[in-house]
Amino acid sequence: MSNISGIAASSGIAIAKVYKLAVPELTFEKTTIDNPEAEIERLNQALEISKNELEVIKENARKSLGDEHAEIFSAHLLVLSDPEMINPIQDKINTEKVNAEAALEDTANMFIDMFKAMDNEYMRERAADIQDVTKRVMAHLLNVTFPDPALIDEEVVIVAEDLTPSDTAQLNKNFVKGFTTNIGGRTSHSAIMARSLEIPAVVGTKSITSDAKKDDLIIVDGIDGDVIINPTEEEITTYKKKQEDFEKQKEIWAQLKDEPTVSADNHHVELVANIGTPDDVAGVINNGGEGVGLYRTEFLYMGKSELPTEDEQFEAYKSVLEQMGDKPVVVRTLDIGGDKELNYLDLPKEMNPFLGFRAIRLCLERDDIFRTQLRALLRASAYGNLKIMFPMIATLDEFRQAKALLLEEKDNLKNDGVDVSDEIEIGIMVEIPSTAVIARQFAKEVDFFSIGTNDLIQYTMAADRMNERVSYLYQPYHPAILNLVNNVIEAAHAEGKWAGMCGEMAGDSIAIPILLGLGLDEFSMSATSILPARTQIKDLSKEELASFKDQLLSMNTADEVEQFIRENTNQ
Numbered sequence: 001m002s003n004i005s006g007i008a009a010s011s012g013i014a015i016a017k018v019y020k021l022a023v024p025e026l027t028f029e030k031t032t033i034d035n036p037e038a039e040i041e042r043l044n045q046a047l048e049i050s051k052n053e054l055e056v057i058k059e060n061a062r063k064s065l066g067d068e069h070a071e072i073f074s075a076h077l078l079v080l081s082d083p084e085m086i087n088p089i090q091d092k093i094n095t096e097k098v099n100a101e102a103a104l105e106d107t108a109n110m111f112i113d114m115f116k117a118m119d120n121e122y123m124r125e126r127a128a129d130i131q132d133v134t135k136r137v138m139a140h141l142l143n144v145t146f147p148d149p150a151l152i153d154e155e156v157v158i159v160a161e162d163l164t165p166s167d168t169a170q171l172n173k174n175f176v177k178g179f180t181t182n183i184g185g186r187t188s189h190s191a192i193m194a195r196s197l198e199i200p201a202v203v204g205t206k207s208i209t210s211d212a213k214k215d216d217l218i219i220v221d222g223i224d225g226d227v228i229i230n231p232t233e234e235e236i237t238t239y240k241k242k243q244e245d246f247e248k249q250k251e252i253w254a255q256l257k258d259e260p261t262v263s264a265d266n267h268h269v270e271l272v273a274n275i276g277t278p279d280d281v282a283g284v285i286n287n288g289g290e291g292v293g294l295y296r297t298e299f300l301y302m303g304k305s306e307l308p309t310e311d312e313q314f315e316a317y318k319s320v321l322e323q324m325g326d327k328p329v330v331v332r333t334l335d336i337g338g339d340k341e342l343n344y345l346d347l348p349k350e351m352n353p354f355l356g357f358r359a360i361r362l363c364l365e366r367d368d369i370f371r372t373q374l375r376a377l378l379r380a381s382a383y384g385n386l387k388i389m390f391p392m393i394a395t396l397d398e399f400r401q402a403k404a405l406l407l408e409e410k411d412n413l414k415n416d417g418v419d420v421s422d423e424i425e426i427g428i429m430v431e432i433p434s435t436a437v438i439a440r441q442f443a444k445e446v447d448f449f450s451i452g453t454n455d456l457i458q459y460t461m462a463a464d465r466m467n468e469r470v471s472y473l474y475q476p477y478h479p480a481i482l483n484l485v486n487n488v489i490e491a492a493h494a495e496g497k498w499a500g501m502c503g504e505m506a507g508d509s510i511a512i513p514i515l516l517g518l519g520l521d522e523f524s525m526s527a528t529s530i531l532p533a534r535t536q537i538k539d540l541s542k543e544e545l546a547s548f549k550d551q552l553l554s555m556n557t558a559d560e561v562e563q564f565i566r567e568n569t570n571q
């Protein structure tokens with residue numbers, strides 16, 4: 001038995017067997033063989049097993065995530081059935097008498113280099129497919145297990161160095177009871193997705209992949225951030241009880257599901273949800289969300305082998321808007337970069353991806369990609385209460401350029417007779433300190449602000465949100481952060497605009513009283529945080545909290561702030 005602590009990333013308790021998700025070592029030696037026929041047979045078997053696996057994965061992805069996500073696996077299957085790819089491997093074995101591993105690697109590399117060098121984006125995307133699929137076949141040739149989250153068909157807890165957002169998107173909730181990783185923080189995207197999937201998770205344990213072995217029994221306590229490997233009978237009983245208590249607590253929270261969010265002194269604020277896919281809307285409704293405060297559209301672009309078309313995007317946006325009826329839906333335009341990669345765009349690796357060519361920076365340069373998304377959004381606007389915001393805005397000029405493109409596409413559509421709403425509010429995310437500091441100037445031009453504290457904190461404190469070594473600096477209650485947040489809210493209100501927050505801080509039980517007192521209008525959080533937040537706000541006096549404002553903003557440290565809130569709000 002051993003106990004490890006990490007960062008509680010998604011609440012709940014999971015108890016199941018360990019499933020290790022690690023890309024295996026795929027090294028081999030190039031050898032000369034004397035029986036090419038047997039070698040080709042070995043290759044064919046590896047191809048066959050890979051194809052069978054991909055069929056299963058494709059079907060699972062289709063069922064849990066929809067056709068568009070399943071498409072990437074169709075592309076992989078096509079590669080494995082393409083004679084132009086397979087014949088040269090077999091020829092190499094026959095003529096050069098090399099082992100199948102070497103023939104596969106040489107041929108795949110030749111195609112990858114060739115596709116990568118092409119001008120045509122579609123062909124460049126094929127390089128990524130070949131790369132992915134070759135790894136699977138290679139693993140089978142080398143007889144090493146190639147773990148696949150989408151193939152899991154028994155109850156497990158996933159143990160991994162990290163999970164990419166697309167790994168997380170493939171998890172089947174019926175079998176994956178929880179996950180725990182070495183790296184990551186509460187605001188890494190795998191943690192955020194765990195919360196929308198309602199899977200308990202503990203991240204940033206530093207060592208779980210070496211501490212836990214395949215098939216060990218493991219407990220993941222996503223409430224307190226603990227992981228217990230091979231627990232004693234007594235520990236199992238304790239955690240089963242904790243699991244039951246958590247379920248009971250959820251029933252109590254659920255009593256406020258259809259109630260508005262009002263403070264003890266009768267002030268209303270909006271509690272809305274962050275989503276990543278149209279499938280997440282069910283969770284928003286079940287958890288009593290008053291709208292969607294952040295739809296992270298980049299997940300439409302991920303887990304695929306090519307850009308989503310305008311029609312595909314239109315269907316996704318329309319589906320979210322229709323499901324939400326007249327409730328507001330704030331859609332954020334593409335925010336790729338940082339820990340969210342799109343292999344098929346084939347962007348050069350950067351030294352500091354979080355400070356690099358991402359989000360609006362990429363969209364303004366690749367306006368073909370941006371315009372497609374804007375058109376899809378504008379067309380969908382006829383089906384509900386749409387608001388659009390741009391991510392990672394650092395200068396007014398970026399906002400003006402993005403807005404101009406949006407208005408240009410709106411005119412184009414209207415000229416073509418397409419129905420587009422005239423009520424769409426256009427706002428920005430405040431994630432960059434420069435924007436928070438001159439929020440007053442922005443407030444004259446935007447319709448609303450949504451404060452993205454996940455990034456705002458990392459940029460203000462110069463502490464990478466993914467790096468558990470500097471997580472001690474990732475301080476939402478730091479007075480510097482509170483002053484920036486306050487500046488944004490005051491700037492919005494001075495111009496009669498509204499200010500929301502869609503970073504994870506908005507759902508944090510210490511931050512909620514502070515933000516209520518600062519006058520935040522809209523709190524956007526993981527759907528599962530909405531009911532606990534509504535329950536908490538019911539007992540808070542907004543006016544009393546507002547009277548603490550100057551005192552809080554002039555405090556010296558995050559600890560002082562936290563202690564003050566604990567003492568003054570019965571926590």
Ligand code: PEP
Pocket residue numbers: 187294296335431451452453454455456502503504
């Ligand atoms: C943020 O930065 O606070 C935010 C909500 O955006 P993301 O977490 O997707 O970067």
Ligand code: MG
Pocket residue numbers: 431452454455
């Ligand atoms: Mg962000």
